Amino acid sequence: MALGIDFISENHQLIFYGIFVIICTCTILHLSLRSFEVHSKLDRSNEFIEMGRKRPKRPKTASTSNSEWASMRELEFYKKLYFKLQNLEEHPEIIPIARQVFLALLSEALEDYSKAPNTNILSMKHFDKGELALFLQSHQDNVTDQYHHYISRRQSGGQRALFQDHQEAEDWLRKIAPLKLVDGAWLGHLNKITMPFSLRPIVKETWQVFTEELGNGNRDQHHVKIFEDLLREFEPDLPSPTTKSILHPRYKLGNLKYWRAAVAQLIVSLFPCEFFPEILGFNMHFESLQLDTMQAAKELPEVHLDAYYFLLHVSIDNGHSGHAAMAMEGVAHYIQHISETEGGVAAETAWRRIQAGYVFSEWQFRNDSQVTNIFARLNDSAPDKLEPKVLSIFSSKIQAAHRLHCGSRVKIGKRSLAEWLEPESFLAEEWQNEFLQSLSTCKPWVYPGNSQRSKLAQELRWGGKMYGAFTKSELEIFELWINSMGSDQPHFYYSFIDSNPHAQFHIPRTMNLNMSESKVLATRDENFETAASIPSGRCCLLESFVYSPGRTTDAIGCAVVRFLRAQSGFDEEDSNVTGIDEPRTAENGGIVEFGLEMIRRASLPTPQSLYNLLSHWPSEFAMNMLSLSSSPIRNFGVLLGMSMAFLELQEMVSESSDSSLLSPKSGERLASLARRQYLCLQICLQDIPTGDERRVDFGRGYDMAKAEIKKCFSQEV
Numbered sequence: 001m002a003l004g005i006d007f008i009s010e011n012h013q014l015i016f017y018g019i020f021v022i023i024c025t026c027t028i029l030h031l032s033l034r035s036f037e038v039h040s041k042l043d044r045s046n047e048f049i050e051m052g053r054k055r056p057k058r059p060k061t062a063s064t065s066n067s068e069w070a071s072m073r074e075l076e077f078y079k080k081l082y083f084k085l086q087n088l089e090e091h092p093e094i095i096p097i098a099r100q101v102f103l104a105l106l107s108e109a110l111e112d113y114s115k116a117p118n119t120n121i122l123s124m125k126h127f128d129k130g131e132l133a134l135f136l137q138s139h140q141d142n143v144t145d146q147y148h149h150y151i152s153r154r155q156s157g158g159q160r161a162l163f164q165d166h167q168e169a170e171d172w173l174r175k176i177a178p179l180k181l182v183d184g185a186w187l188g189h190l191n192k193i194t195m196p197f198s199l200r201p202i203v204k205e206t207w208q209v210f211t212e213e214l215g216n217g218n219r220d221q222h223h224v225k226i227f228e229d230l231l232r233e234f235e236p237d238l239p240s241p242t243t244k245s246i247l248h249p250r251y252k253l254g255n256l257k258y259w260r261a262a263v264a265q266l267i268v269s270l271f272p273c274e275f276f277p278e279i280l281g282f283n284m285h286f287e288s289l290q291l292d293t294m295q296a297a298k299e300l301p302e303v304h305l306d307a308y309y310f311l312l313h314v315s316i317d318n319g320h321s322g323h324a325a326m327a328m329e330g331v332a333h334y335i336q337h338i339s340e341t342e343g344g345v346a347a348e349t350a351w352r353r354i355q356a357g358y359v360f361s362e363w364q365f366r367n368d369s370q371v372t373n374i375f376a377r378l379n380d381s382a383p384d385k386l387e388p389k390v391l392s393i394f395s396s397k398i399q400a401a402h403r404l405h406c407g408s409r410v411k412i413g414k415r416s417l418a419e420w421l422e423p424e425s426f427l428a429e430e431w432q433n434e435f436l437q438s439l440s441t442c443k444p445w446v447y448p449g450n451s452q453r454s455k456l457a458q459e460l461r462w463g464g465k466m467y468g469a470f471t472k473s474e475l476e477i478f479e480l481w482i483n484s485m486g487s488d489q490p491h492f493y494y495s496f497i498d499s500n501p502h503a504q505f506h507i508p509r510t511m512n513l514n515m516s517e518s519k520v521l522a523t524r525d526e527n528f529e530t531a532a533s534i535p536s537g538r539c540c541l542l543e544s545f546v547y548s549p550g551r552t553t554d555a556i557g558c559a560v561v562r563f564l565r566a567q568s569g570f571d572e573e574d575s576n577v578t579g580i581d582e583p584r585t586a587e588n589g590g591i592v593e594f595g596l597e598m599i600r601r602a603s604l605p606t607p608q609s610l611y612n613l614l615s616h617w618p619s620e621f622a623m624n625m626l627s628l629s630s631s632p633i634r635n636f637g638v639l640l641g642m643s644m645a646f647l648e649l650q651e652m653v654s655e656s657s658d659s660s661l662l663s664p665k666s667g668e669r670l671a672s673l674a675r676r677q678y679l680c681l682q683i684c685l686q687d688i689p690t691g692d693e694r695r696v697d698f699g700r701g702y703d704m705a706k707a708e709i710k711k712c713f714s715q716e717v
Contacts, residue, residue: 067452070371071256077374078259079247082178085266086242086548089631095270097378102267104377105260106278107492109363110356114496121358127351129332136288136328140319143289150295161295166303170234171252173305178254178262180227180309181241181550184213185262186282186361188547189269191568193592196609199276200592201584202337204568206283206330208582209323212316214552216573217562217680225553226309233305241550256371261364268360269547277350280331281357287323289314290365321579329580352497373449373483386481391432393474398423412445413438440485448485457482541625541639545632555687563643563680566673567591587665591650594662594670601660621708637694641701644681649709650674 084091085098113120124131150161163169187210195203215221224241231238239245246253254262268275268282293310300307317323331354339347398421410417412435420426420435439446445456459466460475470478545560546552552561562573569590571578599606607613614622625642628635653661654671662670688694 067371070373070452074371074374075256075259078256078263079254081263082182082259082266083242083244083247085263085270086182086550088547089544089633098267098270100378101263101374102270102275103493104374105264105372106356106360107496108372108377109360110496111492112363113359120362121355124351124355126348127335127354132328132331136284136319136324140289140324143291143294146291147294150291151298154298160299160302162292162299163303166305169300169303169305173231174235174252175255176258177227177231178241178258179265181224181246182262182265182548183223183227184210184549185265185547186268186286187213187279188266188549190272190279191543191564192272193610194273195276197592197596197607198337198341199334202280202330202333204570204590205326205333205582205584206280207568208570209283209287209326211561211565211570212323212577212579214546214549214561215558216577217558217560217565218573218575219553219555219558222549222553222558223309223312224549226312228553230306230309242548257364257368260372264360264364266548268357275353275357277334277353278357278360280327280334281354281359282361283357284324284327284331284354285358285361287317287327289317289319289324316577316579321581323579325580349497356493356497375480375483377484386477386484387436389477390481391436393470393477394421394435395426395432397421397469398426410445412442446482449483451479451482454482541629541643542632544630545636551633556684559680559683559687563677563684566676566680569593569669569673572676587669590673591670594653594666597663597666598661601662635697637688637692637697638701638704640681640684640694641698641703642705643677643701644698645702645705645709647674647677647681650677 081094081098081101084094088094113122117123121135124135154160163172187207190210191203191207211217213223215223215225219225228238228241235251238251265286269279272279293313297307297310297314300310315322319325319328334354335347335350338350412420415438420438425431426435439456440448445454447453451457457475457479458464460470460478461467542560543564546557546564551557565573567590569588571582571588596606607616629639632639650670651674654667654674656662656667661667685695685698688698
């Protein structure tokens, strides 16, 4: 068949189509778009922020403290964020908020750790692989020493450390459940085609940790599934962690610490192009040995509960060939890559960013269930944005408060409170600004950054002399203003990673797709839904299907995991994990590597990224595919059909005798990977019931892709 041969011609457009179909359409079906820019204003998501500001209904008891109220409010915020981050297809508006939450928490963690840098990873001022290995070994030695003392104490008749009986064990498992039910999510968005091609080997070895967390597509070995089975020993009706039902208080899951830590897992990989070093650092800490994991492995069987989830993590996370070792190697390879391609200064900055990610993970477990004032740290709660609202509140109280404070001896700055609130004087803008400036520095009435300690806020709450003078929403705005002062937290992260005046903070240029650029590729009753209207940074045909681990525990989810492993060039799955022994050579590459090989054999410049490729050879169909695939759940049938059509093209190329396409060895490997992908797609199809509209969509997707492929090859040279 000459079909795969004739398209290598002087016509660069035809060359592009042939290569593009392989690299971007047939095999890189998991294309993704660049995440929203910082410019995305949180105004569009005011509803979600307001949710966080609305306090839960107050219990009848009068003993609830102000700190407990703040904790309850923040808890509800993280629970709803937890749900929306696992359902991004339906809630794309949460992405800019998630980015701000990530920066705020990351900055707070760094600020806390920077106060005593000699006691943590920040003591390593410069990267050295040997020194890093010693640091990580020291951490493990510390954990194993503690475990040794724990075992000695237990053998001497000491009590359990985590719980004392079966009921307490259930309570403990419920508490940590939000974190365990998203196990692996910190790498869920990592394996994106929008990442620079030069980083693919490092991305691949890191993403392997994620697939092993998902059991490499084996349902019985899926970490979230194993933990769900453990919970269902005493909570048989436990819903999926991707549903809103999981948030219901009847299940008694989590506390503020663990809901927040779970959200941290879900957001850390949400922007892989922008925060790749931070992901590597987070991964390196999260895969290290933890004392409570070892204690749980011993104590759960003693109260007649299955401990295999914890035993699994003691072994698979080992520092010799397991996830801990793989994580450290990924960091070392990344620093080496940056040093060779961008120089020593860039490598120093990259190391600090890796440290930041490590600190972010470790901080989640050191930082107990205290409030972090997250609302005040979000962009639309900055002091300068809240000041007009605070002034408006005081202005509205002037007439009602006139002369009520004439007996008060309280002074704010150089005037008494009664003088400040004199109606005619308060009309002047200069007067108002001076009042707010004086109030913001007047202790003990206002402690910048701490509304709980501020006496004026205390007086406005229940039990205070002015309780009822401010409405709930007015008091919340006033507290947000206090908490936001003197704390521009997100900037602490940037100052931390860019402390060297010569270092540059670099964000790789990636693709973006606006709503106005979206196209509808198919119709169903004149109203076929596509992802065309959702701008996102999660776009890919099948890869975005797996970012939430709880969505991959069934037959289809596991098949998709195996499909993506085959596309990435991983070895065929076995009952045992390959760990650090997984081949990393070019000969063991995946579909992207074959596409790049074809480009080199065609004597064309090797693109640095997908953005670079499409900048030179624009493709409307590629952009339409990106748009459609950003909703992999809604459009699963269409994407499955397109995958099957492009899989046939892979098979055709692998069977071609034209050596200008692929080397014989690459052709054989492509054929092997194509067979594995085919089996996975068949499993997906078989699991879709007869009559399900996804079967109809499968045909539509297949026909669309086949038509495009045919168009590529039918053009005359």
